[in-house]
Every structure is written in structure tokens, then in C-alpha cells.
Amino acid sequence: MAAILIGLVIGIPWLGAVVLWRTSDENPRLQHTLAVAFSIAAGITSLALIPFASAETAVSIPMGRYFGDLTFTADGLAVTLSAIACVIGSLAVVFSVNYMQGEEQLKRYYSFVLLFIGAMTGLVLSGNLLFMFFFWEITALCSYALISFYNDDPKAVAGGIKALIITQVGGVGLLAGALTTYSALGSYQVSNLLGKFETIPAGLLTLIAFGFLLAAAAKSAQFPFHTWLPDAMEAPTPISALIHAATMVNAGVYLLARFYPAFKDVSGWAMSVLMIGLISALISAISALVATDLKRALAYSTVSQLGYMVYAIGAGGVLASQFHLLSHAVFKALLFLAAGSVIHSVGTRDMKRMGGLGNKMPFVRNVFIIGALALAGVPILNGFWSKEFLLEVGLEHSPIWANGLMLLGAGLTAFYTFRMVWLVFFGTERDHLHVHAAGSAMKVALGTLALGTFVTWLFFGGLSGLLSTTLPFHEIEHETLLEMVTTILSAPATWFALLIVALGFGISWLRIRASHLFKGGWLDPLVGTSFGFDSLNRAIVGGVNRLANQLSLTQTGILSWNVVGILGALLAVLIFLIWSA
Numbered sequence: 001m002a003a004i005l006i007g008l009v010i011g012i013p014w015l016g017a018v019v020l021w022r023t024s025d026e027n028p029r030l031q032h033t034l035a036v037a038f039s040i041a042a043g044i045t046s047l048a049l050i051p052f053a054s055a056e057t058a059v060s061i062p063m064g065r066y067f068g069d070l071t072f073t074a075d076g077l078a079v080t081l082s083a084i085a086c087v088i089g090s091l092a093v094v095f096s097v098n099y100m101q102g103e104e105q106l107k108r109y110y111s112f113v114l115l116f117i118g119a120m121t122g123l124v125l126s127g128n129l130l131f132m133f134f135f136w137e138i139t140a141l142c143s144y145a146l147i148s149f150y151n152d153d154p155k156a157v158a159g160g161i162k163a164l165i166i167t168q169v170g171g172v173g174l175l176a177g178a179l180t181t182y183s184a185l186g187s188y189q190v191s192n193l194l195g196k197f198e199t200i201p202a203g204l205l206t207l208i209a210f211g212f213l214l215a216a217a218a219k220s221a222q223f224p225f226h227t228w229l230p231d232a233m234e235a236p237t238p239i240s241a242l243i244h245a246a247t248m249v250n251a252g253v254y255l256l257a258r259f260y261p262a263f264k265d266v267s268g269w270a271m272s273v274l275m276i277g278l279i280s281a282l283i284s285a286i287s288a289l290v291a292t293d294l295k296r297a298l299a300y301s302t303v304s305q306l307g308y309m310v311y312a313i314g315a316g317g318v319l320a321s322q323f324h325l326l327s328h329a330v331f332k333a334l335l336f337l338a339a340g341s342v343i344h345s346v347g348t349r350d351m352k353r354m355g356g357l358g359n360k361m362p363f364v365r366n367v368f369i370i371g372a373l374a375l376a377g378v379p380i381l382n383g384f385w386s387k388e389f390l391l392e393v394g395l396e397h398s399p400i401w402a403n404g405l406m407l408l409g410a411g412l413t414a415f416y417t418f419r420m421v422w423l424v425f426f427g428t429e430r431d432h433l434h435v436h437a438a439g440s441a442m443k444v445a446l447g448t449l450a451l452g453t454f455v456t457w458l459f460f461g462g463l464s465g466l467l468s469t470t471l472p473f474h475e476i477e478h479e480t481l482l483e484m485v486t487t488i489l490s491a492p493a494t495w496f497a498l499l500i501v502a503l504g505f506g507i508s509w510l511r512i513r514a515s516h517l518f519k520g521g522w523l524d525p526l527v528g529t530s531f532g533f534d535s536l537n538r539a540i541v542g543g544v545n546r547l548a549n550q551l552s553l554t555q556t557g558i559l560s561w562n563v564v565g566i567l568g569a570l571l572a573v574l575i576f577l578i579w580s581a
Contacts, residue, residue, distance in 0.1 A: 002052035003059045005045055006072045006125055009082060012042045013089075013118035017111040028106050032097045035110040039090040042117060046079075046086035053079045055470045057127055057191070068188045071127035076466030080322060081124040081254055084329045085247045089117040091445040092242040095337050098439030099238055099344055109149060113242070116142035120247050124254055129178035129188040136174060136219075139248050140167045146243065147235040156234035165541070166228040170218025170252070177211035180204055190258070194473040197262035209263035212255055213272060220252030220306045223279040227533050229303055230287075233295040233349075237340030240295060245302050245336050246329040253309045253325055257318045261473040264316065274314025278402055281307030283531055285412035289419070290524055294339050294349045297420055301375065302332055304409065308390055311406060317393035319467055319476050320386075323460060327386035330456050331374035334449035338368040341442050342424060346433040351423040353433065358425035360435040363443060365425045367450040372421050374453040376414040377501055382457040388488045388497060389460075395493055407500050414504030422508075460484050 016038025023031050052058075052074055059072040074082075093113060100106060119138035126132040140163075148160030178188060184200040185192050197205060216222070221229035232244050243249075256273060263269045281304045288300035305328045312321040341364045342357065343349050358365040374383035387410065394403045438446070461481035468478040479487075488494050529535060 002049065002054065002074050003072075005049040005052060006059055006074055009042060009045045009049055009086065010118050010122045010125070012038055012045060013086075013114040013121075016042075017114040017118070020107045020114065021111045023107050025105070025107060028101075031106045031110060032100075035093050035114065036090075036097065038114055039086075039093040039117065042114075042121075043083075043086040043090035046083040046121065049074055050079045050083060050466075053466050053470050055472050067130055068128055068182075070131050071189065072125045073127040073191070074125060075470035076463070076468075077254065077258060077322065077471060078124045080326065080463060080466065081250065082121045084250070084326065085117055085120040085124070088246040088329055088333050089113070089120075089242055091333065091448055092238040092337070094441050095241075095340070095445035096236075096238045097441040099340055099442065100236065101439075103236075105149075109146070109236070112142045112145045112149075113239070116146070116243060116248070120251070123251060127190050129174075129181060129190060129193070131188075132190070133171070133174050133178055136215075136251065137171055139243075139251065140164060140171065143167070143232070143243050143248055146239045147232045149236055149239070150234065153234065155231075159228075159231040159234040162537075163228045163232045166225050166537075167218050169225065170215040173211040173214030173218070174255070177208040177215070180208050180211065184208075193259065194262050205262070206266050206269075209259075209266040209269045210272075212259055212263070213269065213276075216252030216255045216310070217276055218252070219255070220249050220310065221280075221303050222252065222276050222307060222310055223283065224533055224536070226280055226284060226303050227537060230291075230296045230299040233293070233299050237295065237336060237343060240299070241333045241336035241340065244299065245332040249302065249306060250325055250329065253306060253313070253321060256310065256313045257321055260313060260316075260318055261475070270314050270316070272314075274311055274398055274402060277307045277310030277312070277314055278405055279307070280304065281311060281409045282405060282412075285409050285416065288416040289412065291416075292351050294343065294351050294354075294420065294424065295336070296349075297351070297416065298332070298335055298339060301335075301413070301416070302328075304413065305332065305375075308387065308406065308409070311398070311402070312390045312393055315394045315396075315398040315402075317390060317397065318474055319464055319479075320390040320393040322467065323463060324386040324390050326456060326459070326463065327374070327382035327453075330449055330452040331371045331381070331383050334367060334371035334446065334453060335375065337442070337446055337449065338364050338371060341438045341446065342368075344442075345436050345438070348431075348433065351420070353431040354424045355427045355431075356425075356429035357433075357435065361425075361437065364438055364446070367446045368425065369421060370450045370453055372417045376417045376505070377410060377497070379498075380457075381453045382455075383453070385457040385460065385484070385488065388491075388494050389484060391497055392488065392491055392493060407497055410497055411500040411504035414501040415508040418505050418508040419511075 016034065020031060020034055053076050055075050057071045057073050061070040063070045100109060116139055119135045119142065123132055123135035123139060126135060144160045144164040147163055148157045150156045181193050182188055184204045185196055218225040229244060233240055284300045284304035284307065288297050291297035291300055309321040309324050342361065345361065374381035377384045377387045391406060394406055458481060464479045468476045
């Protein structure tokens with residue numbers, strides 16, 4: 001049964017993508033209906049797969065000597081991510097019925113959305129590294145295509161290209177790790193890497209571990225690759241909610257969690273993971289303090305929360321990272337879609353032009369506040385439980401200074417969250433913006449996600465049980481919901497963290513009351529250049545272009561000269577592999 005469901009959860013959205021691509025642009029109603037039907041069917045199938053979670057390989061298809069077997073394993077990690085991709089994806093599609101109404105090229109939009117959902121489920125369910133890379137690249141392609149959906153807008157095209165280039169750097173890391181694994185084990189199977197990593201020479205294992213870390217940091221927009229996600233906000237807002245908040249950017253966190261048992265003892269790896277998460281969480285939270293574009297502020301927040309998850313994995317908290325990943329997917333999708341409803345209504349993303357919208361959009365205001373409180377970590381919403389659990393793990397297994405900085409990040413989160421809510425929905429009206437109410441499809445998606453912020457933390461016991469019983473190499477201890485609640489409520493650190501959050505709210509309130517609009521001042525130039533990393537990116541791209549131009553001089557058209565070049569490269573790889581062994 002698991003094999004059938006795996007086939008359906010990947011196949012249904014891909015079939016939907018093909019069907020949508022074949023529809024006529026003259027019938028948008030049919031396109032909306034088909035997209036919703038296929039996405040909801042995929043969502044239901046993904047939930048039906050959860051009871052069949054197992055560590056055993058469910059599907060194995062021989063693909064020849066050089067590719068190994070195409071395998072799929074529906075373990076706890078995979079079915080959780082698969083359900084998040086499909087369910088959040090279906091809600092984003094439902095929301096799109098109103099948001100994309102009247103837009104041209106709907107079939108291109110929906111086809112890429114459904115193609116992405118199928119690829120994301122294939123990525124997390126794949127038990128073969130080479131095919132994981134295949135699905136990984138399809139998600140990058142879909143992300144690029146959807147960021148650049150408004151292809152007559154130079155900013156959208158530039159954002160798509162930037163995202164594609166940076167995530168391709170990560171793709172190189174993943175491919176290098178996969179090929180090195182094959183050279184060491186003669187297999188691409190994930191289970192072989194997790195079960196036999198001790199037989200891999202130390203040099204090669206280090207190469208694989210840091211290759212995968214490179215892939216994870218680029219895909220999840222972590223330091224120093226954090227610059228692409230804010231620019232990806234040129235995509236239609238449902239895409240920002242689905243791909244760039246709830247699913248694709250989680251792939252990097254998933255990769256680190258998946259291979260944690262194999263890499264945790266590699267010299268410097270765990271500390272590198274921890275530091276990348278910590279730096280990402282802090283600099284993105286600081287960026288969100290001064291952002292005036294509503295979607296960019298949420299994008300910075302996403303990078304910051306992903307940093308919390310990466311930090312947790314560096315501290316050994318795989319369960320904590322996945323618990324926060326689940327919570328974040330729900331409340332951040334809610335915030336993005338609510339922001340999309342505001343933007344769709346008033347026609348601007350600039351928070352300096354908003355203000356006082358709460359009375360005109362009470363439903364959207366209420367659900368946005370619910371999502372904001374979950375993001376800030378206010379009891380009893382899902383973000384409170386998962387973030388506190390994560391910080392408790394960090395307190396036990398990471399340096400105290402690192403945990404202290406993550407607590408500071410929690411205060412900054414409360415600060416910028418309150419600022420966003422106030423600037424958009426409260427205070428005086430700063431511009432005369434036309435406002436219309438959210439459509440019924442938007443309300444269905446927003447209402448479902450708002451409900452999710454209240455109830456998904458109740459799944460902790462089930463998530464813990466799934467991961468502990470179906471991940472034999474991770475050694476995760478099963479904890480019940482009651483144990484988690486008791487631990488958090490009885491820990492003094494929880495109340496200290498809540499004090500930090502309250503301080504963040506309070507300071508934000510005082511600053512806004514004092515100056516009406518918070519101004520960045522000295523922070524603006526730093527945030528505007530992504531702390532200098534935009535310049536670094538441009539310098540690297542320029543250097544690569546100049547090198548490519550120089551190397552193009554070697555293309556004389558003489559075959560023997562080209563063969564010499566290929567043999568030289570192969571010799572260099574061979575020497576490296578022998579040296580590593």
C-alpha cells in the first residue's frame with residue numbers, strides 16, 4: 001500500500017501539471033478547478049501515507065549499473081515533509097483562485113506549482129542520492145520559473161536568476177557529495193551512507209559532509225547564501241508562501257537532518273552547522289527590523305527561523321528542528337498568504353504607505369495577528385512550543401553564549417513582528433489606499449492555516465513517535481506531548497525567554513510611539529547590501545565570467561586539444577580521490 005501511495009503522492013501533482021499545460025487559456029475557470037482538484041488529491045494522499053511510515057524501502061526499481069536502484073522510503077522524516085509540501089501546497093493553490101484571478105498564463109503558473117509539489121515529495125521520499133539530486137534540481141527550476149513568472153518585470157527576472165545561480169552552487173555541493181559517496185561505497189543509497197559511513201575514509205567523509213552542508217546552506221538561504229530569498233519575493237505571493245517559506249527552503253534543513261548521524265562526528269561539521277544557523281538567525285532578524293517592504297520583512301523572518309532549525313541540528317536536536325519546521329511551515333504560510341491578501345487588496349507592498357487597514361480588513365487582520373503571535377513565540381500557539389523546545393535543546397547541547405544569542409534573536413523576532421503588525425493594520429492611515437475584502441477562497445486557506453497554528457503543536461507526540469521508530473540511525477528518544485509540555489513549562493529558561501520576547505514587544509511599542517515610523521538609520525546601508533554579501537556575490541560572478549572568457553580562448557576547435565583538457569581534469573580528480581583515501 002505504501003508503494004501505491006508514494007506513486008500517487010508524486011504522480012498526482014505531476015499528472016495535474018501535464019493536464020493543466022494542455023488546457024486552453026480561454027477557460028480560466030477550468031484551470032482553477034483542475035489545479036485545486038489535483039492539489040487537494042495530493043494533499044489527502046500525503047496524509048494517507050503517514051500511517052504507513054516505515055524504515056523499510058517501499059519502492060525499488062532497478063535503473064542500471066550506473067544509476068543504482070531508484071528507491072523510495074516513507075520514513076517519518078519523509079512523510080512529514082511530504083505532508084507539509086502537499087497540504088500547504090493545496091492551500092496555496094486554493095488561495096490562488098482569488099489571488100490569480102484575471103492573470104494571464106494561468107496554466108504556466110499552475111503547471112509549475114504542481115510540478116514543484118511533486119518534485120518536493122520526490123526529493124524527501126527518495127532513497128537514492130542521485131535521484132534526490134534530480135528532484136532537487138526540479139524544485140530549483142520551478143522556483144526560478146515562478147519567481148520570474150512576471151517576466152516583463154526586470155526585477156522578477158533578476159530575482160529568479162539570482163535564486164537559480166545561488167541554489168545551483170548548493171546543487172554542485174549535493175552532486176559532489178553524491179558522487180563521492182558512490183566512489184567510496186559503490187552505491188547511491190541513502191541507507192548505505194547512513195549505515196556504512198564508518199567505512200568511508202575520513203577525507204572523503206569530510207568532503208561529503210561539507211558538500212552537503214554547502215547544498216543545505218544555499219537551498220535554505222543560510223549564511224553566506226542568505227541574499228537570494230528576499231529578492232525572490234518578486235514571485236506571486238502564494239509562491240512566496242509555498243516555495244519560499246514552507247517547502248523548498250526546508251530542503252536544506254531536511255538534508256542536514258537526514259544525514260546527521262553520518263556527519264555529526266566529522267571534525268568541525270557540527271560546529272559549522274551551528275554557527276551558520278546562529279549567524280543566519282541574527283543577521284536576518286536585524287534586517288527585518290528596518291525592512292519596509294512587507295514581503296521582504298517576512299522573507300528575512302523566514303531566513304531567521306530557518307537559522308533556528310539549522311542551529312538545532314548543529315546542537316544535535318533533529319527532533320526539535322523538525323518540530324519547529326512543522327510549526328514554521330504553518331504560521332509562515334499563514335503570514336505570507338495574509339500579506340498577499342493585503343497586497344492584492346491595496347496594490348502595494350510598502351508598509352510606509354499602509355496603516356489603519358485593520359478596521360477595513362478585520363478577518364485578514366485577525367489571522368495575521370494569530371500568525372504573528374505564533375512567529376514571536378507567544379503561548380499557546382505552535383511557534384511558542386516548537387521554539388521553546390528548540391531553545392531548551394540548544395541550552396543543553398550548545399555553548400551557553402550561542403544559546404544566549406539565539407535568545408536575543410527571539411527578542412528581535414518579537415520586535416520586528418510587532419512592528420509589522422502595527423505598520424500594516426494599526427495607527428493612522430498614511431495613504432489613501434483602495435481596499436476590498438478578501439475573497440472566499442482566500443478566507444478558506446487563511447482560516448485553515450490560522451486553525452493550524454492552534455493545533456499542530458498537539459502533533460508533537462506523533463511526530464516524535466514517527467521519527468524515533470522509523471529512523472534507526474538517528475537514535476531519537478520518543479517523547480510524549482505531556483512530557484514536552486511539562487519540560488517546557490517547568491524550565492526556568494522558558495520564562496526567561498518569554499521575558500526576552502516581552503521586552504522585544506515593549507521596545508518596539510515604545511519606538512513606534514516615539515517616532516511613529518521606525519527608521520533604520522545606520523542599519524539601512526548594511527541591510528540594503530545584505531551586510532556586504534551582495535557585493536561579494538557580484539564580485540564572484542564577475543570573476544567567474546572573466547575566467548570563463550579566458551578559458552573560452554582554449555576552445556580552438558581542435559579535438560585532440562579538447563581531449564587533453566578532459567584527460568587532465570580526470571587525472572586531477574583521480575589524484576584527489578587517491579590522496580583522500
